[in-house]
Amino acid sequence: MAQEESPEYDVLIVGGGGAGLRAAIAAYETNPNLKIAVISKVYPMRSHTVSAEGGAAAVIKPDDSLDDHCYDTISGADWMCDQDAVESFVNEAPNELLQLEHWGCPWSREADGSVAVRPFGGMKIKRTWYASDKTGFHMLHTLFQTSLKYDPIQRYDEWFVTKLLVEDGRCQGVVAIELATGRIEPILAKSVILSTGGCGKIFPFTTNANIKNGDGMSLAYRAGIPLKDMEFIQYHPTGLPFTGILITEASRAEGGHLLNKDGYRYLQDYDLGKPEPKPVLRSMELGPRDRLSQAFVKEQERGGTMAGEYGHYVHLDLRHLGEKIIDSRLPFVRELCAKYENIDPVTDLIPVRPVVHYMMGGISTDIDAATVLPGVYSAGEAACVSINGANRLGSNSLTEILVFGARAGKNAAAFALEQKEASSGLQAQVEDERNRLAKLMLGEGTESIAGLRKEMHDTMEEGAGIYRTRDSLAASGQKVRELQERVVNVKVSDASHTFNTDLTAAIELTYMLDGAEAIIASALLRDESRGSHQRSDFPERDDDKFLQHSLAYREPGGSPRIEYQPVSITRWPPAKREYGQQKG
Amino acid sequence: MESKTGYTLHHPKWHRDAKPIFWWVKRWVYIGFIFRELTSVAVAYSAILMIILYRSVQSGPEAYAQMLECLSHPVMLVINVLALGAVLYHSITWFNLSPKAMVVRLGDWRVPDLMIAGGNYAGWFLISAVIAAAYILG
Amino acid sequence: MAEETITIEVLRYLPENGAEPEFQSYDVPLRSDWVVLDALNHIKDHIDGTLSYRWSCRMGVCGSCGMMINGEPVLTCAAFLTKYAPGPIRVEPLAHFPVVRDLVTEVTDFVDKLKHVKPWVVREEDKPLEEGEFKQTPAELSDFKSYTMCINCMLCYSACPVYGLEPGFAGPAALALAQRYNLDNRDEGNDERMARLSNDEGIWSCTMVGECSEACPKDVDPAGAIQRYKLAGAAEWWKSFITRKGK
Ligand SMILES: Cc1cc2nc3c(=O)[nH]c(=O)nc-3n(C[C@H](O)[C@H](O)[C@H](O)COP(=O)(O)OP(=O)(O)OC[C@H]3O[C@@H](n4cnc5c(N)ncnc54)[C@H](O)[C@@H]3O)c2cc1C
Ligand code: SF4
Ligand code: FES
Numbered sequence: 011m012a013q014e015e016s017p018e019y020d021v022l023i024v025g026g027g028g029a030g031l032r033a034a035i036a037a038y039e040t041n042p043n044l045k046i047a048v049i050s051k052v053y054p055m056r057s058h059t060v061s062a063e064g065g066a067a068a069v070i071k072p073d074d075s076l077d078d079h080c081y082d083t084i085s086g087a088d089w090m091c092d093q094d095a096v097e098s099f100v101n102e103a104p105n106e107l108l109q110l111e112h113w114g115c116p117w118s119r120e121a122d123g124s125v126a127v128r129p130f131g132g133m134k135i136k137r138t139w140y141a142s143d144k145t146g147f148h149m150l151h152t153l154f155q156t157s158l159k160y161d162p163i164q165r166y167d168e169w170f171v172t173k174l175l176v177e178d179g180r181c182q183g184v185v186a187i188e189l190a191t192g193r194i195e196p197i198l199a200k201s202v203i204l205s206t207g208g209c210g211k212i213f214p215f216t217t218n219a220n221i222k223n224g225d226g227m228s229l230a231y232r233a234g235i236p237l238k239d240m241e242f243i244q245y246h247p248t249g250l251p252f253t254g255i256l257i258t259e260a261s262r263a264e265g266g267h268l269l270n271k272d273g274y275r276y277l278q279d280y281d282l283g284k285p286e287p288k289p290v291l292r293s294m295e296l297g298p299r300d301r302l303s304q305a306f307v308k309e310q311e312r313g314g315t316m317a318g319e320y321g322h323y324v325h326l327d328l329r330h331l332g333e334k335i336i337d338s339r340l341p342f343v344r345e346l347c348a349k350y351e352n353i354d355p356v357t358d359l360i361p362v363r364p365v366v367h368y369m370m371g372g373i374s375t376d377i378d379a380a381t382v383l384p385g386v387y388s389a390g391e392a393a394c395v396s397i398n399g400a401n402r403l404g405s406n407s408l409t410e411i412l413v414f415g416a417r418a419g420k421n422a423a424a425f426a427l428e429q430k431e432a433s434s435g436l437q438a439q440v441e442d443e444r445n446r447l448a449k450l451m452l453g454e455g456t457e458s459i460a461g462l463r464k465e466m467h468d469t470m471e472e473g474a475g476i477y478r479t480r481d482s483l484a485a486s487g488q489k490v491r492e493l494q495e496r497v498v499n500v501k502v503s504d505a506s507h508t509f510n511t512d513l514t515a516a517i518e519l520t521y522m523l524d525g526a527e528a529i530i531a532s533a534l535l536r537d538e539s540r541g542s543h544q545r546s547d548f549p550e551r552d553d554d555k556f557l558q559h560s561l562a563y564r565e566p567g568g569s570p571r572i573e574y575q576p577v578s579i580t581r582w583p584p585a586k587r588e589y590g591q592q593k594g
Numbered sequence: 595m596e597s598k599t600g601y602t603l604h605h606p607k608w609h610r611d612a613k614p615i616f617w618w619v620k621r622w623v624y625i626g627f628i629f630r631e632l633t634s635v636a637v638a639y640s641a642i643l644m645i646i647l648y649r650s651v652q653s654g655p656e657a658y659a660q661m662l663e664c665l666s667h668p669v670m671l672v673i674n675v676l677a678l679g680a681v682l683y684h685s686i687t688w689f690n691l692s693p694k695a696m697v698v699r700l701g702d703w704r705v706p707d708l709m710i711a712g713g714n715y716a717g718w719f720l721i722s723a724v725i726a727a728a729y730i731l732g
Numbered sequence: 733m734a735e736e737t738i739t740i741e742v743l744r745y746l747p748e749n750g751a752e753p754e755f756q757s758y759d760v761p762l763r764s765d766w767v768v769l770d771a772l773n774h775i776k777d778h779i780d781g782t783l784s785y786r787w788s789c790r791m792g793v794c795g796s797c798g799m800m801i802n803g804e805p806v807l808t809c810a811a812f813l814t815k816y817a818p819g820p821i822r823v824e825p826l827a828h829f830p831v832v833r834d835l836v837t838e839v840t841d842f843v844d845k846l847k848h849v850k851p852w853v854v855r856e857e858d859k860p861l862e863e864g865e866f867k868q869t870p871a872e873l874s875d876f877k878s879y880t881m882c883i884n885c886m887l888c889y890s891a892c893p894v895y896g897l898e899p900g901f902a903g904p905a906a907l908a909l910a911q912r913y914n915l916d917n918r919d920e921g922n923d924e925r926m927a928r929l930s931n932d933e934g935i936w937s938c939t940m941v942g943e944c945s946e947a948c949p950k951d952v953d954p955a956g957a958i959q960r961y962k963l964a965g966a967a968e969w970w971k972s973f974i975t976r977k978g979k
Contacts, residue, residue: 052786052788052794052796053796053839053843053884055794055795055883055884056786056788056789056794056795056796057794058788058789058794060789060793060794060883061789061791061793061794105861108861108864108865109861111865111866112853112858112859112861112865112866112918113852113853114852114853114913114916114918114919116873116876116877116880116916117865118870118873119868119869119870119873120870121869121870122867122869123867123868123869123872124865124867125865144793144881147793147883148880151880151882155846155851155852155909156852156853158846158847158851158852159850159852167839167840167843190832219788219789219790219794220787220788220789220790221788252765253765253790253791255790255791345792346791346792349792349810350791350810459777459781460777460778502781503780503781503782504781504782504784506746506748506782506784506833507748508746508747508748508784508832508833509784509832509833509834509836510784511776511784511785512776512781512782
């Protein structure tokens with residue numbers, strides 16, 4: 011085959027989810043003459059943004075204020091987020107959601123035709139925009155459809171990125187496999203935006219889709235960019251057992267109750283307020299996710315949960331809401347329960363348990379979405395700016411993918427305009443990568459992909475779950491290191507060049523192991539409990555030592571090294587997180 | 595190997611199902627679909643027949659009588675009964691699908707599909723009744 | 733007691749070996765909480781790593797996992813094994829699409845069709861963000877809401893005999909998407925879309941089979957959308973006919 015000229019772009023976006031598509035449009039708007047491409051391992055509308063249900067937060071109603079949104083975010087994050095970043099985020103949020111409204115997003119409405127908002131966990135005031143209970147779905151399709159309008163935005167659908175090309179101290183593109191043909195090609199660019207989403211699949215029981223393997227995090231990590239705050243992993247308190255399908259927080263916001271095996275609203279025993287018949291913001295079922303998930307574990311220890319085939323569970327009760335509310339506000343919840351659990355929330359209790367949901371940590375960026383490696387930007391769940399700190403507030407991340415997606419697009423475009431042509435030495439790197447992948451495809455390894463994945467799952471749940479200790483983390487750390495050594499010998503049983511999903515699964519496994527190692531190393535050194543990171547051996551928050559972001563760097567041998575970077579505090583000095591009582 | 599299979603590295607050949615002529619017998623709905631496509635012929639035939647009938651009426655009683663005689667021929671009878679069946683099938687499937695084309699709203703209330711189809715049938719019945727009445731009374 | 737099993741017959745196609753597609757059988761555990769997709773994953777992880785198919789969300793919203801099961805187009809993540817017991821279950825790639833490999837079909841043609849209908853808000857003048865949101869009452873939203881629910885799973889294309897015969901046909905989901913914007917009070921693109929779609933490859937190809945709406949897992953009702961579109965198209969035609977005559 012004749013060697014075609016490698017394509018060269020100004021801005022190359024890896025990831026076609028909400029963050030990636032927003033970035034692409036922002037880059038175009040910065041300068042319509044730029045050559046822009048979006049590369050995604052699945053068709054963009056399949057990206058996992060599609061599964062987000064509840065909503066997106068932004069201040070729009072007159073009774074709300076930007077400061078309130080800041081405060082809810084910061085206290086929700088247990089003061090681990092950078093307050094300057096939070097302020098920009100909160101300021102830019104309303105316009106981003108409005109922009110989406112102008113692009114056609116079918117937001118739910120009030121009777122007068124204005125955008126409706128609903129309450130969400132950890133928020134003092136109703137400020138979550140929603141499109142019934144398929145918010146992420148509608149946002150993603152709106153963005154995708156709108157992106158089709160811009161002809162200069164090229165797409166590489168079902169191309170799988172395996173490497174960042176770094177030369178002369180800056181990133182100049184990627185190497186990717188075209189799944190349909192098996193071609194392995196360089197795609198050069200003056201700036202690259204990593205918006206590859208989270209990595210929930212490192213854990214066995216998660217709301218995340220099959221494609222969420224932390225690809226971008228690992229790509230960045232291997233290129234020398236640190237991963238920030240990886241120890242902070244959000245569990246969502248209400249997932250369906252076995253499938254991990256999420257029952258949205260909106261179901262609690264609408265008035266759903268969490269019941270233990272005796273039908274008792276057990277959250278009242280864990281410092282989350284007193285039960286009221288109507289939902290009270292920042293209280294009981296509307297407390298923040300980390301606290302609810304932790305209460306579940308405590309309740310399990312007390313013997314209040316029920317044992318099922320897939321671990322312990324409690325009940326979510328929506329019956330008292332009645333069919334009309336459930337059908338109008340939570341139709342997707344009813345559909346999911348019927349299709350996947352064979353129950354009807356109008357008449358039945360829904361079995362739920364905490365499931366791994368969201369990565370607060372990720373590729374370390376500054377407030378402009380830039381990383382330490384020139385030419386690499388990152389946004390969305392893959393990135394950590396950080397506005398989510400030790401615990402993300404529900405409905406902040408759909409907004410985050412827009413705000414920081416747009417920032418990444420703008421800044422990457424500006425960076426690209428200043429760069430010269432690509433360096434000449436890239437071709438050798440491309441050949442090396444081709445050889446590496448060809449060797450993988452020989453199928454000479456002996457370790458099974460599914461086998462290694464299961465061992466990783468088991469040790470992550472065992473050692474790095476909702477509650478951790480130094481011993482549990484150290485043991486898992488050792489295990490993951492062992493898996494890292496064994497994965498070199500992984501067996502790819504499929505030798506075909508056409509849509510080889512065995513090859514991609516093997517590569518994804520290596521990505522996940524990088525993420526797993528960074529998570530454990532960061533968690534092991536954080537001798538305190540904060541937000542979603544709970545150490546049974548260090549139950550208190552320790553601001554003196556740990557009001558700092560952890561940064562995991564990859565050492566030449568592969569193992570992580572942790573450094574720290576102070577958290578930026580502007581107007582909200584650290585205080586105790588309080589839920590369950592109305593302030594002032 | 596490459597020339598034999600039509601595969602060259604990185605240029606995989608897609609597989610396309612060749613459609614057998616009788617692909618539609620595999621599923622009832624498709625048989626129904628093909629049948630309805632065919633009933634269009636009957637609809638056209640009926641329309642032409644009507645026009646011819648109309649002309650014969652215009653051309654005076656003789657032509658009309660001739661026409662009637664022609665129509666009472668057993669072969670014509672069989673053809674017309676078949677055509678009637680086909681036209682009925684055609685109309686009924688259209689009536690049943692019509693609610694899909696028409697969304698009728700009365701205030702906030704969306705008229706249910708069944709009532710729209712029902713309305714069509716009622717209209718049909720009424721018109722038939724009027725014609726029948728005119729015939730009997732006339 | 734040995735675990736109960738069920739046989740899955742998967743249509744396999746590998747372009748490299750040049751052979752026609754062939755069925756291959758696998759026995760998988762028959763578990764009450766497993767869907768067909770879980771069975772495929774079990775095969776991939778534990779029996780045959782070379783099996784290729786698409787999936788992602790396993791919750792019926794990403795639209796990746798549509799296949800033919802026993803001849804019907806369905807989402808495999810929403811198809812319980814027990815529904816097909818005692819089996820065997822035949823799994824084939826979505827009908828009417830070229831097959832890339834095994835259960836993976838060619839999708840770009842479909843995505844191009846989506847783009848063809850201009851699925852974005854068309855306006856003569858953009859409204860500045862400072863002016864806030866467009867007003868849209870719940871009733872106005874409900875006019876097009878069901879057409880926004882499409883997950884692009886393409887089941888409707890596999891169910892549509894017209895598309896099977898005429899691959900040029902824009903097809904149910906794309907036309908429903910056009911209607912989704914046509915009926916949105918923020919949009920002004922009806923004429924542009926009508927110009928593209930009022931032809932033999934657009935709305936007039938549809939002969940009202942209605943199977944697309946039957947197959948749709950999200951109650952989008954593309955058949956209804958197309959019929960409404962045809963009515964609008966016909967009205968448009970009369971209007972232009974009369975104004976032309978009037979000149
Ligand atoms: C079930 C669920 C419900 C949620 N509900 C809410 C909610 O109500 N409110 C809220 O604010 N947030 C919610 N979230 C979180 C939020 O949806 C996500 O954080 C957000 O959508 C992430 O968007 P993203 O663009 O960063 O990534 P994604 O949408 O995950 O996109 C990642 C993209 O990267 C591409 N990609 C990845 N790896 C590669 C590779 N190697 N090569 C090429 N391309 C690659 C993928 O193809 C994909 O296009 C929810 C999350 C889940 C799982
Ligand atoms: S209209 Fe229905 S069947 Fe067709 S692609 Fe959309 S969701 Fe799937
Ligand atoms: S896997 Fe997403 S729709 Fe089935």
